[in-house]
Amino acid sequence: MPYRSAAEHEDVPRPVVGIGNDYPPSFELAEHRHRRGQLLYAANGVVAVSTPQGAWVAPPERAVWIPGGTPHAVRMVGAVQTRSVLIEPSACPALGGACRVVAVSPLLRQLLLSAAEIPVEYDEGGRDGLVMRLLVAEIDRAPVIPIAVPFPRHAALAARCHAFLERPRATATIDQWADALAMNRRRFTRLFRRETGMSFAEWRQQACLSVALPRLAAGEPITTIALDLGYDGPASFSTMFKRALGVPPSRYRP
Incomplete structure (x- = not known):
């Protein structure tokens, strides 16, 4: 899958955008930030996120919420396939302004996998728009997992x-x-x-x-x-x- 950075999608006229990337073992993303919030999920492997405020680890069936504007670096453990969504703050206000680890249910996992395959400028009134709205609803109800330093x-x-x-x-x-x-x-x-x-x-x-x-x-x-x-x-x-x-x-x- 071609690499897609969050920065490429800052101004896409959609409240939620799905992206997917495949990384080699031990790959590291240097500290960066983006305007949209990001739910970072590793479909395979483990991601470790660090910010000036703390560190968070997302093993299988977990994801890290990174609020928009937060400087963060990411370290991959093993070969990692990330399937993430970039969210406008107004689309999911319940996630708040602090990093956290949330549980990924089987349904949320499938929605994250599907979102990465949806065109960036999808039809909001069609099936793709329904998937994204259901995805946001599942993120909104995902339990917070106490993995934070x-x-x-x-x-x-x-x-x-x-x-x-x-x-x-x-x-x-x-x-x-x-x-x-x-x-x-x-x-x-x-x-x-x-x-x-x-x-x-x-x-x-x-x-x-x-x-x-x-x-x-x-x-x-x-x-x-x-x-x-x-x-x-x-x-x-x-x-x-x-x-x-x-x-x-x-x-x-x-």
Whole structure:
């Protein structure tokens, strides 16, 4: 499928435009932005989206909502086929102005696949227009999935968060971070929640999940991932994973 960028479709006179692209393994899209919002879905493979505000990972049956105007970079895990829609803000206001991961139902998946095949300037009153309207309705009702790693604006705390994503450890403690930042425990916990909207334990878990998901999709052994993240073994890692996402980590292995 020929490459189609979001920038090519900024001024198309349709509220929703479908695009599809095929990427080789480990391909990266440098930071960019577009006026329309984008629901980015990987029909095959996994996409990892990063913005100045945080990081989001979309494994199978998930998609990332990227609001219009948001600077973002995308990393492909494995060979990836994206099937996305570009949406005018007025067409789906419920998605809001923050990145998020949403569940992709079987119906939404088929609609996303179909949208990528629909001509850009489709007949809004015909069958193609009906598909796009149903697609927006399904996106509007898609449940939000808690896979997010928000970054704080506090410079020293942000630097530590970014470093943690490079080498996440499930055993990291509040006291270790507070000491490293020369803060008492109470000040640190209040700052962390104010800056990220999460407790430290919640954020640490999300960071570990965001690192684990691409590795699982790449076929790495669950035991290796669990030990690398600092878990006692695959059982404790799998328990955390299933509690957070509702399915075992084996669900995300190829």
